[in-house]
Amino acid sequence: MGDVNILINNSGMARHAPAEDLSEKDWDATLEINLTAPFIRLALERKRRKMAMAHIRLRKFNTKDMYPDQKLDNDLCMVVRAGNIVYLRGQTGMDLNGRIVGLGDPSAQTENAMKNVKILLEEAGAKLEHICKITVYLTDRAYREPVYRVIGKWLKGVYPVSTGLIVQGLAKPELLMEIDVDAVIPEGEG
Numbered sequence: 001m002g003d004v005n006i007l008i009n010n011s012g013m014a015r016h017a018p019a020e021d022l023s024e025k026d027w028d029a030t031l032e033i034n035l036t037a038p039f040i041r042l043a044l045e046r047k048r049r050k051m052a053m054a055h056i057r058l059r060k061f062n063t064k065d066m067y068p069d070q071k072l073d074n075d076l077c078m079v080v081r082a083g084n085i086v087y088l089r090g091q092t093g094m095d096l097n098g099r100i101v102g103l104g105d106p107s108a109q110t111e112n113a114m115k116n117v118k119i120l121l122e123e124a125g126a127k128l129e130h131i132c133k134i135t136v137y138l139t140d141r142a143y144r145e146p147v148y149r150v151i152g153k154w155l156k157g158v159y160p161v162s163t164g165l166i167v168q169g170l171a172k173p174e175l176l177m178e179i180d181v182d183a184v185i186p187e188g189e190g
Contacts, residue, residue: 055080055081055082056079056080056081056082056124057077057079057080058077058078058079058080058081058120058123058124059077059078059079059096059120059123060075060076060077061075061076061077061078062074062075062076063076065098066098067171067172076089077089078096078120079120079121079123079124081124081125081126084184084185084186084187085182085183085184085185086121086124086125086126086130086181086182086183086184086185087181087182088117088120088121088180088181088182088183089180090137090178090179090180091112091113091114091116091117091120091178091179091181092109092112092113092170092171092175092177092178092179093108093109093110093112093113093174093175093176093177094112094172094175095112095116096116096119096120100172100174100175103174104176105176106138106143106146106147106176106177107146107147107149107150109175109176109177110146110147110150110151110177110179111150113177113178113179114150114151114154114179117131117154117179117181118154121181121183125185125189126183126185127183128154128155128158129157129158130183130184130185130186130189131155131158131160131181131182131183132160132161132182132183132184133160133161133162133163133180133181133182134151134155134160134161134162134163134179134180134181134182135162135163135164135165135179135180136148136151136162136163136164136165136177136178136179136180137164137165137166137167137170137177137178137179137180138164138165138166138167138176138177139166139167139168139169139170139175139176139177140166140176141166143176143177144164147176147177148164151179
């Protein structure tokens with residue numbers, strides 16, 4: 001049996017396409033495969049996985065807007081979803097509009113950070129339960145208990161791996177803590 005052309009669109013849907021129906025641009029999304037069913041299923045699955053790996057960037061911003069007092073000009077975002085992996089920008093006592101919440105209060109800043117984490121994960125199609133790794137930065141060892149108490153409340157039953165660091169400072173002097181979050185959406189969800 002000879003090779004046939006199967007067109008696969010961005011949703012992973014496929015249809016048979018005779019060679020004379022294909023323009024030059026169509027060849028980018030076309031696979032030449034043998035017509036036997038196992039090979040077609042394998043090719044379709046590979047194409048779907050490749051499409052699922054596209055990066056989605058949410059809540060894009062520039063640092064010159066977020067930190068006008070600093071001479072920065074970096075294009076960043078709050079969330080990157082790469083396939084089923086979700087990376088969040090470190091969340092702090094800044095709300096999602098850039099206002100600082102809980103001045104001098106590590107518990108209030110952590111509550112704000114975790115509220116942001118939940119919102120951002122949901123925007124990317126993930127949940128708190130999908131969190132695999134957290135990294136917590138504190139500007140004072142004395143903040144460890146109040147910060148971890150709030151994190152523990154939000155992540156009860158999740159069991160992520162965790163790293164905690166004491167640092168000299170964060171992006172703004174008013175910020176007392178920061179939490180980085182990585183999550184993986186289970187196959188079949190999100």
